Amino acid sequence: xxxxxxxxxxxxxxxxxxxxxxxxxxxxxxxxxxxxxxxxxxxxxxxxxxxxxxxxxxxxxxxxxxxxxxxxxxxxxxxxxxxxxxxxxxxxxxxxxxxxxxxxxxxxxxxxxxxxxxxxxxxxxxxxxxxxxxxxxxxxxxxxxxxxxxxxxxxxxxxxxxxxxxxxxxxxxxxxxxxxxxxxxxxxxxxxxxxxxxxxxxxxxxxxxxxxxxxxxxxxxxxxxxxxxxxxxxxxxxxxxxxxxxxxxxxxxxxxxxxxx
Amino acid sequence: xxxxxxxxxxxxxxxxxxxxxxxxxxxxxxxxxxxxxxxxxxxxxxxxxxxxxxxxxxxxxxxxxxxxxxxxxxxxxxxxxxxxxxxxxxxxxxxxxxxxxxxxxxxxxxxxxxxxxxxxxxxxxxxxxxxxxxxxxxxxxxxxxxxxxxxxxxxxxxxxxxxxxxxxxxxxxxxxxxxxxxxxxxxxxxxxxxxxxxxxxxxxxxxxxxx
Numbered sequence: 001x002x003x004x005x006x007x008x009x010x011x012x013x014x015x016x017x018x019x020x021x022x023x024x025x026x027x028x029x030x031x032x033x034x035x036x037x038x039x040x041x042x043x044x045x046x047x048x049x050x051x052x053x054x055x056x057x058x059x060x061x062x063x064x065x066x067x068x069x070x071x072x073x074x075x076x077x078x079x080x081x082x083x084x085x086x087x088x089x090x091x092x093x094x095x096x097x098x099x100x101x102x103x104x105x106x107x108x109x110x111x112x113x114x115x116x117x118x119x120x121x122x123x124x125x126x127x128x129x130x131x132x133x134x135x136x137x138x139x140x141x142x143x144x145x146x147x148x149x150x151x152x153x154x155x156x157x158x159x160x161x162x163x164x165x166x167x168x169x170x171x172x173x174x175x176x177x178x179x180x181x182x183x184x185x186x187x188x189x190x191x192x193x194x195x196x197x198x199x200x201x202x203x204x205x206x207x208x209x210x211x212x213x214x215x216x217x218x219x220x221x222x223x224x225x226x227x228x229x230x231x232x233x234x235x236x237x238x239x240x241x242x243x244x245x246x247x248x249x250x251x252x253x254x255x256x257x258x259x260x261x
Numbered sequence: 262x263x264x265x266x267x268x269x270x271x272x273x274x275x276x277x278x279x280x281x282x283x284x285x286x287x288x289x290x291x292x293x294x295x296x297x298x299x300x301x302x303x304x305x306x307x308x309x310x311x312x313x314x315x316x317x318x319x320x321x322x323x324x325x326x327x328x329x330x331x332x333x334x335x336x337x338x339x340x341x342x343x344x345x346x347x348x349x350x351x352x353x354x355x356x357x358x359x360x361x362x363x364x365x366x367x368x369x370x371x372x373x374x375x376x377x378x379x380x381x382x383x384x385x386x387x388x389x390x391x392x393x394x395x396x397x398x399x400x401x402x403x404x405x406x407x408x409x410x411x412x413x414x415x416x417x418x419x420x421x422x423x424x425x426x427x428x429x430x431x432x433x434x435x436x437x438x439x440x441x442x443x444x445x446x447x448x449x450x451x452x453x454x455x456x457x458x459x460x461x462x463x464x465x466x467x468x469x470x471x472x
Binding site for chain 1: 280281282283284285286287289291292294295296299304305308311312315316317318319320321322330355359362366376377379380382383386387390391393395398399401402403404405406409438439441442443444445446448449450451452453454455456457458459460461462463465466467
């Protein structure tokens with residue numbers, strides 16, 4: 001029974017995309033991670049050459065979730081090398097079948113939910129540091145962002161490698177039981193609350209400054225009114241590309257500035 | 262000049278985090294913006310530009326074969342231009358960001374070229390394995406990483422210098438009306454960012470209300 005994962009193997013997994021190419025994506029990264037294992041399992045150079053060429057094909061998945069495939073491929077290669085009754089095609093099957101679904105889970109959870117969620121917390125901290133806390137504590141936001149993101153990221157990356165070694169084929173049923181989509185929905189709801197709080201404090205901090213009141217056709221209105229219109233407009237036109245939105249926002253500011261002058 | 266070289270190297274290391282090594286998210290605008298602001302002595306500008314870019318491009322992530330625009334380059338270029346030429350000026354920071362976007366798109370094209378070159382390295386490794394030269398795997402990985410850092414450092418260095426000159430020249434000719442609009446944009450852009458973030462929540466499902 002495996003008790004710990006080799007630190008060398010774990011560190012190598014960070015290099016999976018270092019030679020990312022348009023033809024076979026992460027294939028060389030995959031070989032780099034598993035090379036010491038292959039060297040140990042297949043001391044004979046000719047046999048090892050066969051194995052390396054077998055694994056040089058197309059490979060692409062989420063770099064965090066790839067650790068599941070690494071562990072499962074190592075387990076089946078170990079079985080093949082020790083002469084157990086395992087098909088030589090099993091590692092390739094694992095790579096082909098698993099990479100798509102786990103990439104979808106990893107991308108949607110880490111890049112679609114967890115990273116935005118941590119960003120929202122950092123954004124709230126920035127706005128709070130302007131409004132509630134002292135401006136001196138403004139550095140807390142980026143530090144909190146990196147710390148919170150990586151504590152989950154690194155622990156998950158190590159744990160998933162370790163647990164995949166232990167569970168092997170049962171890993172598929174574990175992933176389905178993890179209810180990552182439920183967890184993702186939970187974080188999205190909390191994220192929404194965080195961002196609404198950030199919007200509230202932003203409006204409070206910058207929307208009611210007396211010197212920034214607008215004078216349109218003799219009406220005196222706080223800047224928060226314009227912010228509300230902007231928020232609505234940017235929400236309605238959210239499907240446009242960010243770069244288009246950005247330049248439209250600059251243009252909008254010019255027009256408002258010109259009207260005010 | 263020495264500072265520019267150091268900034269280019271640190272910028273390249275931050276950019277490498279997007280795909281090439283680790284994904285510790287030091288490449289995200291919310292971190293690298295204040296980092297460069299801190300190095301240049303103006304954390305607030307870095308933080309604010311990072312906040313704007315982070316929110317407006319909240320969905321830009323490397324998925325599959327798509328190569329999104331390099332947000333790290335966009336953030337670092339704008340922070341460095343703004344902090345080295347007009348430190349503390351809000352309108353200059355927004356103008357620097359508006360100018361940094363085309364440069365970031367230009368770099369994305371250069372990056373695509375680099376990834377095409379990686380295919381050649383990959384074939385070189387494949388031939389090496391066939392000939393029994395397995396050491397090419399390790400060499401290839403580090404060569405790919407080195408090339409990435411080299412091309413990013415050179416791009417940062419050139420963009421800092423060339424873009425910096427363009428930025429200073431154009432900014433000094435801007436009329437007062439435009440500068441006033443840019444000053445307004447400093448407060449409006451985060452609100453646009455909030456709108457972009459809220460757009461992502463349009464299909465939100467509340468888990469405990471689901472059947």
